Amino acid sequence: xxxxxxxxxxxxxxxxxxxxxxxxxxxxxxxxxxxxxxxxxxxxxxxxxxxxxxxxxxxxxxxxxxxxxxxxxxxxxxxxxxxxxxxxxxxxxxxxxxxxxxxxxxxxxxxxxxxxxxxxxxxxxxxxxxxxxxxxxxxxxxxxxxxxxxxxxxxxxxxxxxxxxxxxxxxxxxxxxxxxxxxxxxxxxxxxxxxxxxxxxxxxxxxxxxxxxxxxxxxxxxxxxxxxxx
Amino acid sequence: xxxxxxxxxxxxxxxxxxxxxxxxxxxxxxxxxxxxxxxxxxxxxxxxxxxxxxxxxxxxxxxxxxxxxxxxxxxxxxxxxxxxxxxxxxxxxxxxxxxxxxxxxxxxxxxxxxxxxxxxxxxxxxxxxxxxxxxxxxxxxxxxxxxxxxxxxxxxxxxxxxxxxxxxxxxxxxxxxxxxxxxxxxxxxxxxxxxxxxxxxxxxxxxxxxxxxxxxxxxxxxx
Numbered sequence: 001x002x003x004x005x006x007x008x009x010x011x012x013x014x015x016x017x018x019x020x021x022x023x024x025x026x027x028x029x030x031x032x033x034x035x036x037x038x039x040x041x042x043x044x045x046x047x048x049x050x051x052x053x054x055x056x057x058x059x060x061x062x063x064x065x066x067x068x069x070x071x072x073x074x075x076x077x078x079x080x081x082x083x084x085x086x087x088x089x090x091x092x093x094x095x096x097x098x099x100x101x102x103x104x105x106x107x108x109x110x111x112x113x114x115x116x117x118x119x120x121x122x123x124x125x126x127x128x129x130x131x132x133x134x135x136x137x138x139x140x141x142x143x144x145x146x147x148x149x150x151x152x153x154x155x156x157x158x159x160x161x162x163x164x165x166x167x168x169x170x171x172x173x174x175x176x177x178x179x180x181x182x183x184x185x186x187x188x189x190x191x192x193x194x195x196x197x198x199x200x201x202x203x204x205x206x207x208x209x210x211x212x213x214x215x216x217x218x219x220x221x222x223x224x225x226x227x228x229x230x
Numbered sequence: 231x232x233x234x235x236x237x238x239x240x241x242x243x244x245x246x247x248x249x250x251x252x253x254x255x256x257x258x259x260x261x262x263x264x265x266x267x268x269x270x271x272x273x274x275x276x277x278x279x280x281x282x283x284x285x286x287x288x289x290x291x292x293x294x295x296x297x298x299x300x301x302x303x304x305x306x307x308x309x310x311x312x313x314x315x316x317x318x319x320x321x322x323x324x325x326x327x328x329x330x331x332x333x334x335x336x337x338x339x340x341x342x343x344x345x346x347x348x349x350x351x352x353x354x355x356x357x358x359x360x361x362x363x364x365x366x367x368x369x370x371x372x373x374x375x376x377x378x379x380x381x382x383x384x385x386x387x388x389x390x391x392x393x394x395x396x397x398x399x400x401x402x403x404x405x406x407x408x409x410x411x412x413x414x415x416x417x418x419x420x421x422x423x424x425x426x427x428x429x430x431x432x433x434x435x436x437x438x439x440x441x442x443x444x445x446x447x448x449x450x451x452x453x
Contacts, residue, residue: 064433065434066394066395066397066398067395068398069412069426072409076420184296184300197301198305199305201300204297205301208293209293
């Protein structure tokens with residue numbers, strides 16, 4: 001237990017900060033994923049074959065390739081790509097991107113592929129009458145999407161999004177390979193300096209369980225709240 | 231785009247994918263038995279037994295696979311008595327540690343898949359068996375298990391694909407699987423895109439094969 005003391009003696013405060021980091025990365029990645037989903041869901045549902053192809057390419061490739069490989073691509077390729085773009089604009093110095101950004105971005109792309117599938121499924125399961133009704137009422141496209149389709153889509157996708165959240169939360173453990181100090185990385189450091197890997201990795205498992213347990217409770221509440229009247 | 235690198239690294243990555251396939255098949259094989267065992271325990275009327283099975287699947291589904299591998303590979307070596315026992319010959323090998331972690335992980339997911347399959351079997355099938363005078367044990371082995379396996383094929387197919395992606399974590403415990411070799415080539419040549427394209431295509435190809443195999447099985451055993 002001494003190993004968990006706060007302050008210089010133990011690893012309690014470090015692990016606490018690391019837990020906050022895991023939460024921060026997961027939330028950022030989830031939001032980046034939503035952005036990707038907002039772009040790719042319409043592509044997947046579009047009438048045009050080429051747009052469909054782009055949307056399907058994204059979800060198939062990302063969901064068919066290991067997360068770790070995607071992370072390596074962005075970790076090793078990210079700064080190179082940005083430096084290449086910068087060199088077009090005449091900036092030739094070395095640019096190092098922040099581990100937090102690379103991490104959230106790569107996890108975000110992965111979680112975006114899952115979110116896209118969830119949103120697509122949700123939109124497809126909305127009653128056809130809703131689309132027709134908003135057309136008959138003469139709603140313009142933005143109003144049709146934001147006032148009629150999106151609220152229903154979000155409600156229908158809460159259960160599946162909670163799965164995506166769980167996947168995203170667990171995937172953040174993989175960014176420890178890039179050196180970002182989240183739960184896994186901190187446990188690795190602590191295990192290395194105390195030579196007590198069993199304790200620290202088990203504690204990391206407990207922290208992850210706690211996070212998944214608490215977030216499930218929270219999401220269940222949301223689900224009940226938004227299912228009122230249905 | 232460095233075409234030379236693609237040509238030279240393709241055979242290396244292809245042979246590394248054999249390691250991935252070996253890891254995948256052995257962990258799925260062991261995991262299937264673990265899954266079946268825990269699915270049956272889960273449906274046991276004894277509350278302690280079913281709670282234990284639930285706890286197992288909850289813990290393994292609620293924590294990242296990476297933590298599970300690290301506990302088994304780095305953590306278990308710390309227990310003195312384990313190091314002196316015969317298990318150590320297995321547990322000192324990263325290969326077996328990875329397989330144990332994968333098998334326990336996929337076992338947890340498989341047990342959930344099979345449990346829900348058992349629960350959705352129409353009572354009519356069991357009643358029909360009973361009215362024909364078939365013994366409970368035989369009803370279980372000859373009626374319930376085959377139906378449950380058929381029911382869970384689509385979900386199990388997804389689990390196989392997830393597990394295939396999971397085997398990439400073996401590279402974190404020094405194994406040179408497809409991802410491990412890909413990372414090695416990336417970190418020596420600093421050409422991530424080329425390597426990603428080949429390694430990614432190999433993974434996608436495997437996903438494609440698994441997907442179609444499951445589809446074929448589903449069709450063959452549909453009723």
